[in-house]
Amino acid sequence: MNDSIRNVAIIAHVDHGKTTLVDGMLWQSGTFKANEAHVERVMDSNELERERGITILAKNTAIFYKGVKINIVDTPGHSDFGGEVERALKLVDGVLLLVDASEGPLPQTRYVLRKALEAKLPPIVVVNKIDRSDARVQEVVNEIYDLFIELGAEEEQIDFPILYTNARRGIAKKSMEDSSETLQPLFEAIVESIPAAPGDPTATLQLLVANLDYSEYHGRLAIGRIFSGTLRRGDEVVIAKLDGTMHKTRITKLYGFEGLERIDLEAAQAGEIVAIAGVEGITIGETVTSAETPLALGNIPIDEPTISMIFTINTSPFSGKEGNYVTSRHLRERLDKELLTNVSIRVEPMENTESFKVMGRGELQLAILIEMMRREGYELMVGKPEIVTRRHNGKLQEPLEQLVIDCPADFVGVLMQKIGSRRGINTKLVNQGSAKGSGRVRLEFSIPSRGLIGLRSEIMQDTRGTAIVNTLFDGYIDWQGEIPARLTGALVADRAGKATAFALWNLQERGELFVGPGTEVYEGMVVGECSRWDDMDVNAVKEKKQTNMRASVADEAIRLVPFRPLSLEQAIEFIAEDEFVEVTPSSIRLRKKILQENKRPKRHKHAMEKDAEVVK
Numbered sequence: 001m002n003d004s005i006r007n008v009a010i011i012a013h014v015d016h017g018k019t020t021l022v023d024g025m026l027w028q029s030g031t032f033k034a035n036e037a038h039v040e041r042v043m044d045s046n047e048l049e050r051e052r053g054i055t056i057l058a059k060n061t062a063i064f065y066k067g068v069k070i071n072i073v074d075t076p077g078h079s080d081f082g083g084e085v086e087r088a089l090k091l092v093d094g095v096l097l098l099v100d101a102s103e104g105p106l107p108q109t110r111y112v113l114r115k116a117l118e119a120k121l122p123p124i125v126v127v128n129k130i131d132r133s134d135a136r137v138q139e140v141v142n143e144i145y146d147l148f149i150e151l152g153a154e155e156e157q158i159d160f161p162i163l164y165t166n167a168r169r170g171i172a173k174k175s176m177e178d179s180s181e182t183l184q185p186l187f188e189a190i191v192e193s194i195p196a197a198p199g200d201p202t203a204t205l206q207l208l209v210a211n212l213d214y215s216e217y218h219g220r221l222a223i224g225r226i227f228s229g230t231l232r233r234g235d236e237v238v239i240a241k242l243d244g245t246m247h248k249t250r251i252t253k254l255y256g257f258e259g260l261e262r263i264d265l266e267a268a269q270a271g272e273i274v275a276i277a278g279v280e281g282i283t284i285g286e287t288v289t290s291a292e293t294p295l296a297l298g299n300i301p302i303d304e305p306t307i308s309m310i311f312t313i314n315t316s317p318f319s320g321k322e323g324n325y326v327t328s329r330h331l332r333e334r335l336d337k338e339l340l341t342n343v344s345i346r347v348e349p350m351e352n353t354e355s356f357k358v359m360g361r362g363e364l365q366l367a368i369l370i371e372m373m374r375r376e377g378y379e380l381m382v383g384k385p386e387i388v389t390r391r392h393n394g395k396l397q398e399p400l401e402q403l404v405i406d407c408p409a410d411f412v413g414v415l416m417q418k419i420g421s422r423r424g425i426n427t428k429l430v431n432q433g434s435a436k437g438s439g440r441v442r443l444e445f446s447i448p449s450r451g452l453i454g455l456r457s458e459i460m461q462d463t464r465g466t467a468i469v470n471t472l473f474d475g476y477i478d479w480q481g482e483i484p485a486r487l488t489g490a491l492v493a494d495r496a497g498k499a500t501a502f503a504l505w506n507l508q509e510r511g512e513l514f515v516g517p518g519t520e521v522y523e524g525m526v527v528g529e530c531s532r533w534d535d536m537d538v539n540a541v542k543e544k545k546q547t548n549m550r551a552s553v554a555d556e557a558i559r560l561v562p563f564r565p566l567s568l569e570q571a572i573e574f575i576a577e578d579e580f581v582e583v584t585p586s587s588i589r590l591r592k593k594i595l596q597e598n599k600r601p602k603r604h605k606h607a608m609e610k611d612a613e614v615v616k
């Protein structure tokens, strides 16, 4: 046992304030010097995390409090990155379960708590954002108790300490009446109630790899926890591979974590979380162990992927104009590289060697991968997300999800109808904070994951952006039959050229446009959403007939309704079976799979055939 170490993961639903709380802990433990610039959510260090304001990768840091080293793992709260949480839990001996004082427990709270309880990790409950004007602290505490009971927590697990925090201001209190102005009560609670890191430093070396990283100088880095023994830099060790084989290697670098830095270490003992180099080819779930008496630890189980997308080379007329990496070999190498560090993604090559089926935990996870690729200079096309089915006792099954929507009561009717048509079953309807007359409700549904594809943006439209939508994987059910997909067709350019204001002006009554004047288009490119069910081939490049007369009056009459350029995620949500999203470093275009108008089957017919195929 190592009494001077505590290993703790911070887990919660998305946005409940984990990374902000870590900021406070870093500052108040004196990890940053007073003169250092104050960066908010400093652990969200990668570009996409900062842009989107969400944590994507779990990250380690450590602070010192009264001589005790507290290793902290900050985890992502978005359900698509649940795999990160599962692995983080392997590193720690306890968790801080954060819950927003107004939102209360949400689907991902349930998911992460279930994982923590299964791993028998003692929790400290942290009710955060107590400063919110709509905070309902006591109600939320009761909901948390209910959740523990629902999840079958054991008695000592329910006996958790509760702290009330304002992570933004760095305040933790043992009771709401407490006058504390710092996080000290939280530090105390961690040292008191999270067990000291167990493990015998004199026993056989066992380090479980839970994460991977890469360094320019030292190559692959493995991040893991020493469960027993002591590891020294320069040690000759064995990697117990997942396939049962043993590989000898030498540890060339050993790092500990402190604040935002990696610190060079000579040795580290059982209980520590470290990063090591000299371990080329190692992957998550493998054990670094003694060369003389190797002893493997168990693997890390990861939930199966639920969604798949086809990634393929860009075959559009503009292919290769905007990106540096465009061939199928480039694609394959990049995806292979991703697999090395991203264990919740799977890749299967397709028969036509130019395409890959990439599977993950959700649309956002795959969208993030695509976004990273385009920033690195890749061009590719991706197809409509599909769910990953399975055969169980000879029956076709599909993934099921729990869908939770918070929205103003006025929208209940329209949402019920929409979600019902996608085979969602309403399981709960609660008025929230009715005492305060907020008029908001929480609706819960059980719905096949397939019904969720594209649903989020529709809900946002239907509720004028007022809904909060959350989903959580909830097992499998028998195939639910046909679910209607997008109810509108596409406006498809019928020839190449530069879109003109004149042509677009004529088109805008047919639907909603995705491109503005001056955009280069090609035959088969989707330039808008048709207000009708079927596709419409349109001329987006038509020039106004030249006349001899000055036409200033007519020109001014061309008042274009603002067009709606689609973000990558919106494009992925929008496309139908017979369409691709074309992604390059500088553009996101939508297109028909078959570009030529005269070769393309009509959309509705094609879509129905597709559905029939799957049911068979």
Ligand SMILES: Nc1nc2c(ncn2[C@@H]2O[C@H](COP(=O)(O)OP(=O)(O)OP(=O)(O)O)[C@@H](O)[C@H]2O)c(=O)[nH]1
Binding pocket: 012, 013, 014, 015, 016, 017, 018, 019, 020, 021, 041, 053, 054, 055, 056, 075, 076, 077, 078, 128, 129, 130, 131, 132, 165, 166, 167, 168, 169
């Ligand atoms: N009012 C208030 N806002 C807070 C508090 N703590 C965090 N926030 C805000 O909540 C938002 C989300 O905070 P994050 O720390 O990014 O949340 P997170 O749990 O790390 O989010 P993910 O990692 O994406 O799951 C930010 O805008 C914070 O400033 C708090 O105590 N009070």
Ligand SMILES: [Mg+2]
Binding pocket: 018, 019, 020, 044, 054, 055, 074, 075, 076, 077
């Ligand atoms: Mg975060």
